[in-house]
Amino acid sequence: MTVIAGRYRLLDVLAEGATGTVWRALDETLVHEVALKEFRAPAGLPADEVPLLYARLERGARAAARISHPSVATVHGVATEDGRPWVVMELIRGLTLAETLEAGGPLAPPEAARVGAEVVAALRAAREAGVHHRGVNPGHVLLANDGRVVVTGFGTGFGTDFGTGSRTGSATGIGAPPPEGEPDAAEEARSLGALLDAAVGGRPGPLTPVIDRLLSEDPESVLTVDQAERELRQIAPGATPRTTGAPRAQSPVPRNGDGDGEGPGGRASAARSDGAPPPRRSARPRRGPVLTAGLVGVLLITGALTYHLVRDGDSGAGPGPGGVTSTAPAGPGSTGPGDGSATPPR
Numbered sequence: 137m138t139v140i141a142g143r144y145r146l147l148d149v150l151a152e153g154a155t156g157t158v159w160r161a162l163d164e165t166l167v168h169e170v171a172l173k174e175f176r177a178p179a180g181l182p183a184d185e186v187p188l189l190y191a192r193l194e195r196g197a198r199a200a201a202r203i204s205h206p207s208v209a210t211v212h213g214v215a216t217e218d219g220r221p222w223v224v225m226e227l228i229r230g231l232t233l234a235e236t237l238e239a240g241g242p243l244a245p246p247e248a249a250r251v252g253a254e255v256v257a258a259l260r261a262a263r264e265a266g267v268h269h270r271g272v273n274p275g276h277v278l279l280a281n282d283g284r285v286v287v288t289g290f291g292t293g294f295g296t297d298f299g300t301g302s303r304t305g306s307a308t309g310i311g312a313p314p315p316e317g318e319p320d321a322a323e324e325a326r327s328l329g330a331l332l333d334a335a336v337g338g339r340p341g342p343l344t345p346v347i348d349r350l351l352s353e354d355p356e357s358v359l360t361v362d363q364a365e366r367e368l369r370q371i372a373p374g375a376t377p378r379t380t381g382a383p384r385a386q387s388p389v390p391r392n393g394d395g396d397g398e399g400p401g402g403r404a405s406a407a408r409s410d411g412a413p414p415p416r417r418s419a420r421p422r423r424g425p426v427l428t429a430g431l432v433g434v435l436l437i438t439g440a441l442t443y444h445l446v447r448d449g450d451s452g453a454g455p456g457p458g459g460v461t462s463t464a465p466a467g468p469g470s471t472g473p474g475d476g477s478a479t480p481p482r
Contacts, residue, residue: 139164140222141215144172154178160227170212173197173223187219194221196267200290205261207254209278209288225288230281233335234274242337249343249371251277252332254285256365259324262290271327274334321360325350328361342371 138146144161150171151158161172175193177186194214201211210226233251237243243251255272262269267290269276278286329350332343340347346367349359359367 140172140217144170144215144222144224146172163224169227171209171225171227172215173225175221175223190219190221193223196290197221197223199265199267200262202265203262203267203290204265205258207258207285207287208261208290209286211290228278228280228284228286230278230284230286232275233277233279233331236279237274237334237337242339243335245336245339245341245343246371246373248332248335249346249368250373251279251285251335252328253365253368253372255287255331256328256361256368258285258287259328259361260365269324269327271323272331273327274331277331322355322358324361325358325364328364343368346371 140146140161143163143165145164147160147162147169149157150160155176155178157174157176159172159174161170162168163170175190177189181189194216197211197214200208201213203211209228212224212226215222215224231239242248255277259269259272269287269290272287272289276287276289278284278288280286329347332347332350333340336343336347346359346364349357350361350364352358
């Protein structure tokens, strides 16, 4: 239960390597947990060079504190105890990419693309702050429990896993500090290509052209990491955005006799698809019932007229059958109304 710099109480070891240990610690001033990096000089380093190494590590850590990006582990500051720098960092709970690959095997290419794109975003944010990473490997990349992809090791060269309980330097990337200076673009591209290749375990699928060009020895065909990010974003999950403002699909509407699709059924269907209330039905009667009713009416009228004609014929003088007056001549001896001629037909 050692307290470092009178403020950070060591709780337990998160990761350990030949040149350093990462502790889970309690910041007793702000009352929250942090990750605390303890550095140790490599064995065999001349005593007069140890202070120079510690000064260099402290400069790197303070430079890394300028980076502000969700994909970069935040450096809160540097504490000093017995002449050694202790870097105070954000405590991130999750697994390193190295541990994830060891436990679950290679990532699917879209997920590896997501990881790679976030690594590039972290590298760019660091570059804009004047800080450079000398080579991201799976031990430098944390897959946090909150879904973030977080890169560690900026400024100090020591990648670590903050929160998984790993105690091996090989899994956390703790090792000798890298050389100072800005890496060239080809070195950065090869580092990203090797990281992606390790993430997919040699089965790159759609990542094949990206990885090949990142690892290419041909300077004219090699991708920069920023160009690679655009390619990776296209492969990562959810890369195809939904089109906003597109018209909603409507059910096929019946066409009227003119073929314009604007009959009553078509208008009602379109209105319902837009969320409007359905229109009232047309008051116009249907043709079938109207024709039937008209035919029945004609038959009734014809029957009524026939009935009246028969009844009137019963009281008439004509000799025809049923009392209906004949239009034919009555025969010899018949007379007309007074001139003796036959009655002409009507």
